[in-house]
Amino acid sequence: MKTYLDCIPCFLRQSLNAARMVSPDPAVHERIIREVLGWADEIDMNRPPPAMGQRFHRRLREITGVRDPYHRAKEEQNRMALALLPELRRELASAHDPLLLAIHLAIAGNVIDMGVNGSVDESDMMRAVRQALDEPIVGDFERFRRAIAAAKTILYLADNAGEIAFDRLLIEQLPQGRVTVAVRGAPILNDATEIDARAVGIHEIAELINNGSDAPGTIFNDCSEEFNRRFSEADLIIAKGQGNFETLSEEPGNIFFLFKAKCSVIADHAGVPLGAHVLVGPSAANSAPSERMS
Amino acid sequence: MKTYLDCIPCFLRQSLNAARMVSPDPAVHERIIREVLGWADEIDMNRPPPAMGQRFHRRLREITGVRDPYHRAKEEQNRMALALLPELRRELASAHDPLLLAIHLAIAGNVIDMGVNGSVDESDMMRAVRQALDEPIVGDFERFRRAIAAAKTILYLADNAGEIAFDRLLIEQLPQGRVTVAVRGAPILNDATEIDARAVGIHEIAELINNGSDAPGTIFNDCSEEFNRRFSEADLIIAKGQGNFETLSEEPGNIFFLFKAKCSVIADHAGVPLGAHVLVGPSAANSAPSERMS
Numbered sequence: 158m159k160t161y162l163d164c165i166p167c168f169l170r171q172s173l174n175a176a177r178m179v180s181p182d183p184a185v186h187e188r189i190i191r192e193v194l195g196w197a198d199e200i201d202m203n204r205p206p207p208a209m210g211q212r213f214h215r216r217l218r219e220i221t222g223v224r225d226p227y228h229r230a231k232e233e234q235n236r237m238a239l240a241l242l243p244e245l246r247r248e249l250a251s252a253h254d255p256l257l258l259a260i261h262l263a264i265a266g267n268v269i270d271m272g273v274n275g276s277v278d279e280s281d282m283m284r285a286v287r288q289a290l291d292e293p294i295v296g297d298f299e300r301f302r303r304a305i306a307a308a309k310t311i312l313y314l315a316d317n318a319g320e321i322a323f324d325r326l327l328i329e330q331l332p333q334g335r336v337t338v339a340v341r342g343a344p345i346l347n348d349a350t351e352i353d354a355r356a357v358g359i360h361e362i363a364e365l366i367n368n369g370s371d372a373p374g375t376i377f378n379d380c381s382e383e384f385n386r387r388f389s390e391a392d393l394i395i396a397k398g399q400g401n402f403e404t405l406s407e408e409p410g411n412i413f414f415l416f417k418a419k420c421s422v423i424a425d426h427a428g429v430p431l432g433a434h435v436l437v438g439p440s441a442a443n444s445a446p447s448e449r450m451s
Numbered sequence: 452m453k454t455y456l457d458c459i460p461c462f463l464r465q466s467l468n469a470a471r472m473v474s475p476d477p478a479v480h481e482r483i484i485r486e487v488l489g490w491a492d493e494i495d496m497n498r499p500p501p502a503m504g505q506r507f508h509r510r511l512r513e514i515t516g517v518r519d520p521y522h523r524a525k526e527e528q529n530r531m532a533l534a535l536l537p538e539l540r541r542e543l544a545s546a547h548d549p550l551l552l553a554i555h556l557a558i559a560g561n562v563i564d565m566g567v568n569g570s571v572d573e574s575d576m577m578r579a580v581r582q583a584l585d586e587p588i589v590g591d592f593e594r595f596r597r598a599i600a601a602a603k604t605i606l607y608l609a610d611n612a613g614e615i616a617f618d619r620l621l622i623e624q625l626p627q628g629r630v631t632v633a634v635r636g637a638p639i640l641n642d643a644t645e646i647d648a649r650a651v652g653i654h655e656i657a658e659l660i661n662n663g664s665d666a667p668g669t670i671f672n673d674c675s676e677e678f679n680r681r682f683s684e685a686d687l688i689i690a691k692g693q694g695n696f697e698t699l700s701e702e703p704g705n706i707f708f709l710f711k712a713k714c715s716v717i718a719d720h721a722g723v724p725l726g727a728h729v730l731v732g733p734s735a736a737n738s739a740p741s742e743r744m745s
Contacts, residue, residue: 162484166463194488
């Protein structure tokens with residue numbers, strides 16, 4: 158997906174929030190905002206928004222010397238999400254359709270505010286999960302179920318820390334021995350890295366790799382060759398979160414996106430209402446030739 | 452009030468909305484957004500936000516050749532607000548405290564969405580007015596009442612079209628023959644100009660002047676000498692809307708501001724909760740020497 162003009166004010170707002178999170182110094186905030194404004198002539202609207210996010214966060218790390226500003230927030234998010242798993246796992250065990258419930262939960266993980274400010278506790282989070290579960294999922298669940306059953310190799314692209322604990326519940330419902338989980342190659346925002354994946358035990362139930370990139374999405378020419386090979390060889394890709402949708406929505410291949418459409422640009426691009434919980438499967442135009450023939 | 456870093460993303464968003472309102476051409480939208488981004492090095496954070504708004508809208512008018520993009524919207528806003536006056540005037544006539552109700556109504560006029568898109572009708576607007584009237588006013592109403600009684604000359608700084616019909620109801624409660632109403636000197640956004648003031652009959656109940664400026668606020672070095680003289684000579688200034696507050700909040704003088712705090716930067720600056728309906732009087736530090744002595 159290209160960058161829309163609407164992304165620019167939103168990106169500036171996010172940049173300011175991130176700068177404030179990383180440094181208490183107003184001079185740093187002003188410097189980074191003026192720098193971002195100064196990129197005006199260079200913004201390539203044909204690239205997806207996460208390309209700009211990657212550039213910004215690299216620069217913010219350079220200016221502040223802080224390598225992983227979201228380190229503590231991610232630890233806390235993992236800890237809190239993990240604390241909910243026993244109860245959710247009991248519900249999955251008695252669910253009429255555990256796969257459907259697990260998909261709901263994986264999207265719920267993308268929805269809930271993991272309490273970066275420490276103002277959210279486990280019971281708040283469980284309430285948010287319950288609310289998220291009440292939302293209908295926009296998308297063809299039965300097609301997704303068939304795609305899972307047919308796939309010999311599944312590549313699961315994770316999104317955020319905390320959320321990745323909920324991803325674990327979905328991965329536990331997928332055929333054992335067929336799933337590889339890919340996380341970001343280096344810290345970027347609160348996106349999950351290998352540390353977060355291990356914290357919630359992903360390595361115990363699936364193969365774990367990283368994509369070699371510090372973009373908040375999946376940008377092939379920034380990913381490792383090994384990751385790109387795995388991507389092109391997988392029978393099925395499950396991609397979590399807006400960042401992966403923004404960067405992969407026009408890729409051919411058997412990709413299913415699971416996310417909440419949190420902004421109107423993405424909702425329009427996906428053809429769903431703002432706020433919808435979405436399962437977007439490959440369109441005829443976007444699927445790989447082999448899939449299109451079948 | 453200075454420009455805060457938070458104003459910049461907000462300003463870009465407003466700029467994009469304005470560009471879309473003025474021109475259907477995406478190339479124009481992108482051009483103007485890139486230009487605004489290019490101002491990065493020149494943004495003077497010590498000037499109030501309306502200074503940037505003025506510059507932007509001048510440039511937008513230059514690029515598009517449209518002198519008054521909000522012309523039709525303003526006409527419609529005036530028409531709809533006028534349609535509500537008979538009913539509101541009846542309520543004022545039987546009110547226990549007509550001045551207090553008129554102040555509520557003047558702030559209500561600053562609150563309600565006047566239906567720029569034509570999607571709002573009179574009954575929607577009346578509902579919005581009723582909701583706005585239920586909001587408490589944060590501020591010292593009795594001090595304002597005394598200031599009105601003591602003033603021989605009152606300068607009333609109007610804000611938007613449509614809203615100015617509600618201002619008329621408040622002006623009707625002020626001592627006759629003492630009020631001058633000042634509007635913007637040229638079209639800027641949907642701010643009221645002399646055309647709008649006349650459309651709602653302000654000239655029939657008060658002296659009507661314009662400030663000679665096309666800023667969405669009151670920037671002295673951009674206003675006419677005549678306006679500045681009237682400003683400095685008035686015993687009492689009543690200033691409507693955020694734009695006038697942003698540009699005059701640190702001016703000495705006997706100024707009362709009436710507005711809804713629609714953004715958190717302004718709410719913080721005024722020391723009120725976000726969304727509050729505000730009547731901000733002169734602080735001891737800000738009042739003119741003569742007032743401080745009394």
